[in-house]
Amino acid sequence: NAGVTQTPKFQVLKTGQSMTLQCAQDMNHEYMSWYRQDPGMGLRLIHYSVGAGITDQGEVPNGYNVSRSTTEDFPLRLLSAAPSQTSVYFCASQNSGGPGRETQYFGPGTRLLVL
Amino acid sequence: GQQVMQIPQYQHVQEGEDFTTYCNSSTTLSNIQWYKQRPGGHPVFLIQLVKSGEVKKQKRLTFQFGEAKKNSSLHITATQTTDVGTYFCAGYPANDYKLSFGAGTTVTVRA
Numbered sequence: 499n500a501g502v503t504q505t506p507k508f509q510v511l512k513t514g515q516s517m518t519l520q521c522a523q524d525m526n527h528e529y530m531s532w533y534r535q536d537p538g539m540g541l542r543l544i545h546y547s548v549g550a551g552i553t554d555q556g557e558v559p560n561g562y563n564v565s566r567s568t569t570e571d572f573p574l575r576l577l578s579a580a581p582s583q584t585s586v587y588f589c590a591s592q593n594s595g596g597p598g599r600e601t602q603y604f605g606p607g608t609r610l611l612v613l
Numbered sequence: 614g615q616q617v618m619q620i621p622q623y624q625h626v627q628e629g630e631d632f633t634t635y636c637n638s639s640t641t642l643s644n645i646q647w648y649k650q651r652p653g654g655h656p657v658f659l660i661q662l663v664k665s666g667e668v669k670k671q672k673r674l675t676f677q678f679g680e681a682k683k684n685s686s687l688h689i690t691a692t693q694t695t696d697v698g699t700y701f702c703a704g705y706p707a708n709d710y711k712l713s714f715g716a717g718t719t720v721t722v723r724a
Contacts, residue, residue, distance in 0.1 A: 529710070531712070533714075538622065538716055539716055540619075540701060540714040540715055540716040540717050541656065541701065541703075541714040542714070543711055543712065543713070543714075546710060546711065548710060554710070556711060557711070557713075588655055588656070601646065601658040601661060602646075602656075602658065602712065603658070604655040604656045604657070605655065606654075606655050607655050
C-alpha cells in the first residue's frame, strides 16, 4: 500500500492564481481531512469528509473548497491564492471518524508559497 | 470552539534527562491522541488514550489521560537524540468529527 499520497510536494503561486492540491489514499478509509500547518500554530483543520459525497468545514475553511467524489480522492482547491495561504498542507485519512476514533495517517505534505 | 493547548512550546533537553509535555483542553474529550513529527516530515501516530485516568507506556514514553478527560501528558525518560521532533496532542470532543491539535512541543536534544 502507498498509504496517503499528496501532489505536488512543492508549489509557488502568484496572488490570485488558483490550484488544486491532490490527495489520494489506497486504504479504503472513509474519513479524510485537510490540515494546514503554520509555525507555532500546530495543525488546523480546513475541511473534512466522512465519506464519498459528504464534506464539511473545519476550523479554517475560508478560501478553500473540497469535494469527495470517490473514497480514494480528496482534492483541496485554492480559489484565489493569497499570501496568507502560504503554509504546509497535510492530507490525512482514517478508517472511521466516529466513536472509536482511529488513528490518522498523514500524507507527506505539500509546501505552498504564495507570492 | 474547542481549544487544545500544549506547553511548553519548546523543550531543550540534555541527552539522558527526563522531560514532560502537557496538553490541556477547554472541553471534555472523548479521546486523545499523540503524534510525533520529525523535522521536515509529517505527523506520525504514537498512541491513543480513551479512558479517564488511563496510563500507557511505550518504552521510554509514558502517556497519561486526566481523570476529567480534559488534560494529558507525555513523559520521556532518558532522552535520546532520536527523540528530536515536535510532539502534538490531538483530541476529539464528544460526538464531534473534528480532531483539534495542540500547537506542539518542539524538542531539541543536547548531546
